[in-house]
Amino acid sequence: RLASAWPARYLVGSEHQVPLAASGATGGTMAVLMLGLRRGPEVTTGVALYQFFGYCLLVIAAIFALECWRRLATEHDLRGASWERADDRHPDAS
Secondary structure, X not given: OOOOHHHHHHHHHHHXXXXXXXXXXXXXXXXXXXXXXXXXXXXXXXXXXXHXXXXXXXXXXXXXXXXXXXXXXXXXXXXXXXXXXXXXXOOOOO
């Protein structure tokens, strides 16, 4: 059991971010690998099918990364204020 409610809220919020961040990182890695492939069927002149999929995955990975950053910035105060809320402080603390 945790001493205050803040760590529980933080852990639950982080639990939802881990799959999103992992999907973004995996998709970005796959996109870079697919962009390096020069073979495959041509979609247009100079762009292979695998490169097209790579560009699509790169956009999706960027969206996932931006969503992770947005959630982090809105759920936690990043301006230097204390992360502990006043109602979560120990009653003996001043």
